[in-house]
Amino acid sequence: MTYDTIVVGGGFAGLRCARDLTAAGQSVLLLEGGERLGGRAYRRRSATSPSLDVEIGGAYIHRHHHPRLAAELDKYRVRTEPAPEATVFRNRLGPGSHDSAFPIPVEEAAEAEAGLYRLLSDAHRIDVEAGLDTQGLEDLDVPLLTYIDSLKLPPVTRQLVLSWGWNMMGQPVTEASALWALQFVAAHGYSVLGVVLSLDEVISDGTTALVEAMAAEVPDIRMQAVVESVHQGARSAEVVVRGGEVLVARDVVIATPLNTWRTIRFDPPLPPDRASVVAEGHGCRGLKILVQVTGAPEGISCTGDGVFPTLYDYMPAEDGGRILVAFTDCSSFDPTDREAVEAAVHHYLPEVTVVGVDCHDWSSDPLFLGAWVSPKVGQFSKVHKALGESYGSVHFAGSDVSLRFPGYLEGALETADRVVEEILRKRQDH
Ligand SMILES: Cc1cc2nc3c(=O)[nH]c(=O)nc-3n(C[C@H](O)[C@H](O)[C@H](O)COP(=O)(O)OP(=O)(O)OC[C@H]3O[C@@H](n4cnc5c(N)ncnc54)[C@H](O)[C@@H]3O)c2cc1C
Known part of the structure; x- marks a missing residue:
């Protein structure tokens, strides 16, 4: 046939x-x-709380930015719900306390705004429908770290941008392309915050x-x-x-x-x-790691200079603790190294006890070879x-x-x- x-x-x-x-x-x-x-x-049984199902791959959605996905969900009456709200902050963004949802201190505001303005201007050079090879964007295709340093951001803002850059690029900022990070900003309505705020909802079932x-x-x-x-x-x-x-x-x-x-x-x-x-x-070697802990408050959110650039609440665990989600990459971190996981979590949350770790290494799975x-x-x-x-x-x-x-x-x-x-x-x- x-x-x-x-x-x-x-x-x-x-x-x-x-x-x-x-x-x-x-x-x-x-x-x-x-x-x-x-x-x-990929939703499957949790390795640490076997009575629960967890998302090992893509999970977060945003109806405004993802109209086709929203239409599919509506077509099949598949319910969504807000992603867990971040209410308790434990950031490591430099000296001082930056434990708030918007951690940029007021004394950095003017300099931060100037640097981010340049970033947004560069993002505005990108037509997201055209292909990045047709628009004379070679000067932006440099290591993300080099680019961020060229923005001359003040220290807390710089670390915040570096941490989210590492999370979203799924590879170290020395190797990720600034052009790709700017593409993400462009795709989210030319908004830096939009990239983070798009982690808005999850699919209920x-x-x-x-x-x-x-x-x-x-x-x-x-x-x-x-x-x-x-x-x-x-x-x-x-x-x-x-x-x-x-x-x-x-x-x-x-x-x-x-x-x-x-x-x-x-x-x-x-x-x-x-x-x-x-x-x-x-080059993506992104790792999404689910870490079950006891002693962490509901709604915890950590961003900063650890080997987990972000670590935040995902869901309640079956033992009354919490399952947290961490992002990093598999060339920087071995999720099977229990001591390394504990150290990475304790960097932000020294008081919690790590109960177990759950992760899929997409980069070594032959049907994916990357995240x-x-x-x-x-x-x-x-x-x-x-x-x-x-x-x-x-x-x-x-x-x-x-x-x-x-x-x-x-x-x-x-x-x-x-x-x-x-x-x-x-x-x-x-
Ligand atoms: C850890 C992680 C977190 C993510 N988080 C988010 C998120 O929060 N929000 C979001 O929107 N997106 C997220 N994503 C991205 C999103 O999951 C993917 O972009 C999307 O699912 C890819 O869909 P696809 O159909 O293009 O490819 P895939 O879903 O990868 O499907 C490809 C299929 O091809 C099969 N295949 C491979 N080789 C062969 C072969 N030779 N013969 C036959 N079959 C083959 C594979 O088994 C697979 O089923 C995340 C991804 C990962 C890995």
Whole structure:
């Protein structure tokens, strides 16, 4: 049988492509390499509180910034609720106490404003729909630390920006690209605070609720089908699955993480403009670590100069303690090192007892090879827009190649719309 389209990857991008192409009357097969759907939206039993479910990957949403996601949630009547409110602050942002929601001291306000004004002006140079390689932005594609230092921010503001920069980039600020951080600011309505405030809501019954609702409208899904190669012919493409089975379709959608594309053999090879980025991979090694503790107050929020740049409340644990969420990266931190976890937590909260640690290392999982997308310095000012462009009958979707909202659930949905449109337009033309 020749399918109209084979979609590879069962995250939100692949699910939306497969569902919407099916709804448009196309025959579609969805191939997922793993044992579950949802990809980096991953809710599972907690390793430290086994009666509870936790989000190991993407969790936080913002209805204004994520309109497609909001529409999906409404379509399936999937409920959302506010993310846990931060009410108790224990920041480490330099000498003095900065334990408040807005920790910039009044004596820094004028200098902070001047530095942040420059940051916002640079962000305003970015057209978030155009691709970062088409806008003469090379001068901003420098290490984030170098860029932040050039803003001459006063000390508390500088540390605040560094800490959130590390959290959001998922790699050390010496290696992350300032251009990517500015892209995040641009995507959030050209607002620095907007990036942080977008951690606004969570899905009440978990991301699984939405994954299952979408998957119910995709009739043909095959699990544990790891795609190893794609061969394009004149009229169709062959998709080879681990084990040797060959499946045939008029079009193929690759909706797997960018860093996995190097594990798929493309014939003919990927166009040279993007092959080098694909071979090298982007630089995100982000770690989201769930730390169960006793003795921490509800609503705790810590930001600062620790190896966890951010550490904040997530949910009550089953033993009456709290589960906190920490962000860092796996080249700076080993989450299996219990003493290191305790030291990192005690940096902010010396009085708490660490009960257990729960984490998924996305960077060493062969179906992901990284967390959310975050380029290395010099990558995306050279090659960006082309990463999501089709060649022949192969199309590319997924949050990693979103222009508008990369690194977010919303970005995955956005790219699905582009690919569905590409394929349906092609059908009309033939
Ligand atoms: C720790 C973490 C925290 C995050 N926090 C947030 C957040 O708070 N808010 C937010 O909006 N976003 C967040 N994100 C980002 C968000 O989760 C992702 O951008 C989004 O889920 C990606 O969806 P996708 O469909 O593009 O790819 P994925 O969800 O990665 O789906 C790709 C699928 O392809 C499959 N696959 C891979 N290789 C193959 C192959 N060869 N053959 C077949 N199948 C294959 C994978 O198993 C996977 O199921 C976070 C991500 C991580 C990792």
